[in-house]
Amino acid sequence: MIELADVTFEYPDKTAAVKNLSLKIKAGEKIAILGGNGAGKSSLFLLLNGIHKTGSGKLYFKGQEVKYSKKDLLNLRKSTGIVFQDPETQIFSSSVYEEISFGLENLKYAENEIKARVDHALQLLEIADIKQKPTHLLSYGEKKKVSIAGILVMDPEILILDEPDACLDPVTVSNLIKLLDDLHQKGKTILMSTQDVNLAYSWAERIIVMKNGIILKDGLPSEIFSNLKVIKEASLELPVVYEIAVKLNIQSKFKQKPNIKKDDLIKYIKKNISP
Ligand SMILES: Nc1ncnc2c1ncn2[C@@H]1O[C@H](COP(=O)(O)OP(=O)(O)OP(=O)(O)O)[C@@H](O)[C@H]1O
Ligand SMILES: [Mg+2]
Structure with a gap:
């Protein structure tokens, strides 16, 4: 679907934010990026959407190299909706x-x-x-919701969300996750x-861990979190569900691909461990 091949990207001040990075994303994947x-x-997200141009290396979309022509970029951006980390931008x-209606108006959809x-x-x-509220009066979380809505209405094939959960209340995050699962x-x-x-x-089928512009590890959630060296190096922590299973040494009791489900862990503990 979308691929980066040996891509390096530098900001004008020479910060190399992405270094010799290769990544293939297949249609229908559900991927979390940690780091x-x-x-x-x-x-990385801005490279995938063509907002940043690769310094060296190549970007492919549906097998075709993106050459950053107006046509190529339009085609890429029509299919990839990106929700920025900061709704202010x-x-x-x-x-x-x-x-929310801006993108649709732009593409001249019918009013109804x-x-x-x-x-x-x-x-x-x-x-x-x-x-009807003016956007400058919204709370930060409300702005975040509005920017997510503005992308959802476009119904893109690929949804790229940069920390969509940051600053949202837990119920909203859980609703958003249900929504993303539905779209998936x-x-x-x-x-x-x-x-x-x-x-x-709990959500991803594949996790990519980044540090200093490179991919430290790419794999199933169960593979990522069983690699303590990577977790430490990337300044991450173990997920609570996984950590409990490891501390009780019962990981093998679950069909662990891609992860241990919270409800299964509770069921197991109730049946076998709690008095
Ligand atoms: N506009 C910019 N000009 C110069 N350097 C930048 C710019 N934007 C980001 N960087 C640098 O690029 C590197 C990667 O930043 P990036 O924002 O991609 O990281 P991130 O993983 O999204 O971080 P965060 O979790 O804080 O959002 C950092 O070293 C950052 O300082
Ligand atoms: Mg960021």
Whole structure:
């Protein structure tokens, strides 16, 4: 679906944010990117969407090299919706409705189609009540929800979300995850960066760990978290569910691919361990 081949990217001040990185993402994957601050997660996402241009190496989309022509970029960006880490850099319209409908208006969708899609997104993110509100008056979390809604309405094939869970309340995160799972079921490819190892472990089918612009490890959640050297090096922690299973030495009791489910662990503990 989308591929980086030996890509290096430097900012104008010569910071190499991504170094000789190769990565293949297949259609329908559900991937979490983990890594400490400054690891290169956001830079990687901006490369995948063509906002940053590769310094060296190549970007491929559906098997074709992206040459950064207007046509190539339009084609790539139509299919890859990116939610920026900071909603302040995403939101530029004056009202919530205008912001969410902007992309659809731009593509000249029919008014009733726009209204239906925006209303649906407002509902999904539970922000219908602020539909007419000026965007500059929104709380940070509300801005985050609006920027997510603005991408969802576009219905892109690949969804790239840069720390969508940061600053959202737990119920909203859990609703967002349900929503992403639903979209994944419908065949969407989803990439999400997060600082929450519990979320990454329970949600992702594949995890990529980054540090200093390189991929330290790429694999199943169970493979990632069984590698303590990588976890330490990337400034991560073990997910609670996984850590409990390891401390009780019962990991082998679960069909662990890609992860141990919280409910299964509770069931096992109730049956075998708790008095
Ligand atoms: N506009 C910029 N100009 C110069 N250097 C930058 C710029 N943006 C990011 N960097 C640098 O690039 C590196 C990677 O940053 P990036 O934002 O991709 O990391 P990240 O993994 O997303 O971090 P975080 O978890 O803090 O969001 C860092 O060393 C950062 O200082
Ligand atoms: Mg970032």
